Amino acid sequence: ETSPAAETSHQKLVAIGDLHGNLEEAKQLWLNIESRMGAEDLDAATVVFLGDYCDRGPDTRGVLDWLVQLRDGRAAGTTHFLAGNHDFGFAAFIGMLPIDKPHQPPLDLETTKNPRFTSGYWPYPVVGGMHYQGRRWAEGYTYNSDSAFASYGVQFDGSFEMRDRLIKAVPHSHKDFLQRMLWVHEADRTWGRVVCVHAGLNCESPLAPQLAALKARDLSASCLFAGSDSGRIAAMSERRSVEPMHPELTSLEGERPSWLVSGHHGFTSLEGKRLIIDASGGLPAPGRPIQAVILPERAVVGSDPTGAFRQSSDPGTPPPRGAGEAAPRLACKGQRM
Template sequence: MEERKARTVCCIGDVHGYISKLQSLWSNLESCIPRLDFDSALIIFLGDYCDRGPDTRLVIDFLVSLPFRYPRQKHVFLSGNHDFAFAAFLGAIPQPQDGSEFREGWKEYEMSEEREGWYREEGYQGMHLQGRRWAGKITVRFNTIKGTEYQGSIYDAEPTFKSYGVPHGSSDLLRAVPEEHKKFLTDLVWVHEEDNVCIETSDGVKTGRLIAVHAGLQKGKKVEEQLSSLKAKDTRIPKVEALSGRKSVWDIPEELTEPPTIVVSGHHGKLHIDGLRLIIDEGGGLENNPVAAIILPGLKIVRDTDPLVKQ
């Protein structure tokens, strides 16, 4: 990495349907970044806009409006695993390029179908596995890992249905979601690469490549093959590890250590900054947790709860 003039980059963690948190975080970012820098910033949303919180519809309205309200900014909207599942239910993901059917991906996980109560109503026959899981009706009430009650499905999708005015699991959602929102979900990218991103290190400000992906990249698999699959939105895969993995995608693959690459993600329900590995998901979709963002090059953390003066 070579030193060069810094550009402002904001990476925003998982919003999960909380419009008031998103609005407050955005106001705080505007307040703490110089106006010219903010107006020309690269804004990367790290995914998971829906589920858990009550206002998915309003969150997507807000995101859709940004390119019109801030035309000089560059906006990147990554797909999270929740957004992918929401899009899969709506039919807003591409068909497999090899001509295979989504139902072929059900088999690997069919032992979970009864417990997770997979969706079996209108359109399910041609639906990707994650769409069926997202709109399903889980048969257990308590998520022992998170210590919270499930909201409708394994994805906590009930609040998203309600935000569009329909009951959880209802096929009416297929007609209730506006076309503008379907297009937004269709256009989400699974990975974003950006060159000439600056970051402060113990050796000074360095400039290099940044890769943003919701959960991370797998160690032990060739990075370029992973990137190629993610850019192509390979929907043959019933569970995309880069969007939904945990331990397998936590660290930076060794391939990316020379030249050093920044890898930024959300997803993990933690705020974790370790060298060039940035995980920005302090909220985790929980009501009482803040939504956070990180500003590069200085690694400044901004939260919706920060007591900053609003403009």
């Protein structure tokens, strides 16, 4: 028979923000979460990584090695990995799109590049085509992907040959990890429904078809596009349209609350049930740690040596934002903040 304490632990969910190649900070954050929760409670909890494991920091390869080992050391089904826009670009570039049949995409991948774009992407032909975000990722500047190449010992020079060099350097376990990444994770708990997605849900798109397409990892679903741009998946890449709480997730009286949890935005905010966990923006520094949030208690844990434990007891009062914050919070049409 399950004890009440064990049952409570199984109800907990830990959402971990963008890691961006920062292995030492990721390891310290994990130790701090364990210190905050206790090893047994962390083992029993559901852990959701919110995406963006690569680029910017010095050790993309080390981060993916660590995540694979962490996943394999935990109970099956307790650890989930979302695709961030950086990871999606990396996966697209090496031919491991996070879709059910990466070598049989449901649309012509070359059509995902707007024909008006004439620069700012890796331009070479690829058999079977390449999603535009893969080409954009390999341009280097936008995604700071040169650090990912370096972590695999591959020279970033913008050449046709660098793709083959990277494909050969990335181990099978990493390719498998990238291909299996989820686009959304939903969890039902006694204390509410939790939707985790890298950037957020597109307020301009109805909730039900959007969630269905994210679960199906459907590249061809127009409800996921940023406007009419098939080359940008809003839930991974956008800012203004996905930052607020989706109005259809707002709880009705008597229903369990719904939470929407993301990283991506370069700040941390705990406004109501819309949680954004990304104080570092991939560039951790004093006062800008990599962070996680423990639910339902809303405890924020950082990668600082002390853990920087902070708990938001008033869901209506956001914490102060640090450097690198995004534009002021927006409300979706029809949504009251």
